Each structure stands twice: as structure tokens, then as C-alpha cells.
Amino acid sequence: MQITNGSILNFNFLDVIFRKISIIPGLADTLRQRLPPDYQKKFEARDTVFQPVNTTFSVAKGVVDFPQLFLVTDTFAVGGMGQLTFDGRVVGRMSLWIDPEMSFAMIQSIAELQYLTDAQGRIVIPIIMQGSLDSVKVMPDLGYIASRLALSKTQELVNNWFRKRTQTGHDQQAPATSPQQQSENAPSESTTAKENVLNNLINLFLKETPSERSSSQSP
Secondary structure (H helix, E strand, O other), X not given: OEEOOOEEOOOOHHHHHHHOOOOOOOHHHHHHHHOOHHHHHHHHOXXXXXXXXXXOOEEEOOEEEEEEEEEEOOOEEEEEEEEEEOOOEEEEEEEEEEOHHHHHHHHHHXXXXXXXXXXXXXXXEEEEEEEEOOEEEEEEOHHHHHHHHHHHHXXXXXXXXXXXXXXXXXXXXXXXXXXXXXXXXXXXHHHHHHHHHHHHHHHHHOOOOHHHHHHHOOO
């Protein structure tokens, strides 16, 4: 299948995806305000226009299968697999890759987005597509995003904790204690550190209102 002038009318792919990332509240609106004007326009465009598409598909048992569907715009690409049934049902799992230059500008505006980048510096967001042909719902994979944010923040907090201990010379200059006192103190310090890390993660990334939690579970 070849499409030379493909577009999704009245649908801004970037704006829709980033408005649904509820883990970082107000993400799309903040990007609109902080990005350079050229990039702000990407979130304000009415339609999503794709470069020419050349893809293969198969048809069997009432299902049109796109095993490797790849769509490209001037600032991002969407790729993955999708299926369309003869009765109009759509399902797919894809990934959104934002080009490195725009990804850098977005990270400069929202620091947390750095935790969603790949080795090439591109922001990568898995996407779930589901619904009917005339009403396809596109949702970012919030479970994946939360796990990346939590894992990266945990590493950052632990690194900062060890760095502070090293800078203060706590380990080297600690007063001498007996083996029994050391064994009594160690569990308390370890437990406190782990609790601090966990509490920070919960406060920063996993606190959702009931409405947000319900919306993130919808297809």
C-alpha cells in the first residue's frame, strides 16, 4: 500500500498524546508555553500530516494485518503493528519517536522528559490504539512511562544520597562504635534511606487523583 498525501484531519497527534500523560500534570500546556515558537506550532497544528507511506499488509479471516506500519512527519515518527477487522475494529501497539532536536527542546522545558529518551536522545513513548474505525482512541502507555520515571528517579535519589554521604565524610569520620552498636545502627540507617526514596517516588510520580487513575485505565 502506498499513500502519497496522507494526513489525519482535525487530529494533532503530539497534542493528543502529551495531554494524556497524566503522570506529569499539565504537560502539553506547559510545553506550549515554554517551547520556542517553531516547536509550539507543532502542538497547535489542526491536522497531522505524514510523509509518503509505503507499507505491506495481509488479509485473512476478516482481519487486515499491518505487521510493520511506519508513519513519519517532519518532527516525529510512529511505528509498530496494527490490525483492522472487517467490522471496523482497530487495535494496535506502536511507539512514538520524537526527533533529537525537538526532544532536546522539550527536555529543556520539562526536565522529567529526559527519563524517556533512547540512546539517540529521542523521546520515546509507547502507544496503545483501540476502538472503532470512526473513533480510534490513542493512549500513551502510562504504565511504561511511570516505570521509567520511577526507575530513573530512584537511581538519581540513591546517587545523590551516596554523594552527600561522601561529601560530608560521614563514613570516614564516624565515631568509633562497638560491633554490637554498629549492628544495631545499620538496619535503622538502611531502612530510613529506603523509606525516603520510596516516599519521594510516591510523591513525585505515583500520586494520581481517582479521576486520573480511572482515565489512565481506559482504552
